[in-house]
Amino acid sequence: MKIAVDAMGGDYAPQAIVEGVMLAKQDFPELEFVLYGKEAEIKKYVTDDKNITIVHTDEKIESDDEPVRSIRRKKQASMVLAAHAVKNGEADALFSAGNTGALLAAGLLVVGRIKKIERPGLMSTLPTFGPDSTNGFDFIDMGANADNKPEHIVTYAVLGTYYAKNVRKISNPKVGLLNNGEEASKGSELTKEVYERLSEEQGINFVGNIEARNLFDGKVDVVVTDGFTGNAVLKSIEGTAGILMSQLKESILASGVKGKMGALLLKDSLKGLKSKMDYSNHGGAVLFGLRAPVVKTHGSADKTAVHATIRQIHTMLETNVVQELTTYFEADATKANDEK
Incomplete structure (x- = not known):
């Protein structure tokens, strides 16, 4: 190789x-x-x-x-x-x-x-923090395409399923469609049509819509979306994580001796959390x-x-x-x- x-x-x-x-x-x-x-x-x-x-x-x-x-x-x-x-x-x-x-x-x-x-997607594995958090989830498309047709997103579901099965060793990966609500009736015309097609697609385990607030719960193994939305969500996640870590550090430094002693006791736990939040530990982004x-x-x-x-x-x-x-x-x- x-x-x-x-x-x-x-x-x-x-x-x-x-x-x-x-x-x-x-x-x-x-x-x-x-x-x-x-x-x-x-x-x-x-x-x-x-x-x-x-x-x-x-x-x-x-x-x-x-x-x-x-x-x-x-x-x-x-x-x-x-x-x-x-x-x-x-x-x-x-x-x-x-x-x-x-x-x-x-x-x-x-x-x-x-x-x-027709349109390969950019995919990365992001961490999860729910009860089934050991595997993370594959997120596709993260920005390779600004505009997508329904058939592109259906293809991403197939790509993500193959990757989760072969590379991450998940026998029957659950696929979710990123949307603004869990109900099948929610979303844009694009997501509604994609929902219907994914429901009929053979060979994938489509479990329905997933909201952005539930991405890290560990409920699904593959999340599919159009490239514009995926890139916006990814940058929002990166920005929020960066701010939270920065604010946590500032709060500890400003909390006096007791706060710093507490931070020292939690040092290994905080390092572990930071490492888990860093999705580069799962590897890079694949143009799949x-x-x-x-x-x-x-x-x-x-x-x-x-x-x-x-x-x-x-x-x-x-x-x-x-x-x-x-x-x-x-x-x-x-x-x-x-x-x-």
Whole structure:
């Protein structure tokens, strides 16, 4: 199994990327890595060059580059070279912490979609805190598409189900549709139609609507929505979590000696809560629906987050989830053509 790595993407590249790869090598010695970027800078952090190949390039995609234009014009950029390696069968998966829009464009324009999947979705696993909180839930689409048709969201339910079964080992994952009420009659025209289609869709365990306030209860394993709504909800979650942690810290510092002593006693518990709230511990965001795994971790990722994302990619490759999806959708497309 070989992973093409955009070693120059991210706020702390190449150091955080390469250090994360070194950690992953210890856990998964069977993995091979091809690191694309400035060779001299990458080598500073390579402590073991076994199963490591460096492909030098001076070009990279910046965080403020226009996505599609940068993919088409910067043909020697580290991200673009890594994407072409996957397209050409020289690598099995693509990993980057760089420009999200550019990675989405590289996935669509270079790696390519699975047949019959018109709009791949961006999916991440988020934590849950209810009675069934050990597994978290897969959230798709988180912003790959600003506008979605009902059939796109139905496809996301199939994608999320396959991922939860294969990667997260949930035998019969429960799928929920993000909506402004639990009743089938609630929502926009889009969500009402999606509800009807999901209710009739074979092969998924659709349990109905779920409200945003119940996302973290652990009642469902997969949550589907349109990309605009998903991105707005995700950013709201990130912002709220950040403010809560900041306010908690300020309150402790301003509470005097007793408050600080209490915080010291709760130090391990607070660390555990912070770790659980950090969804990067589950891995990165997958652009799901492509012909190979394309996975993005956040730009400020440290070596621990990089390691977690590589662990996720390893599981995706080991379980062959993309090939199973390809077989499912392409067989469905062949059946549809035969019926015509």
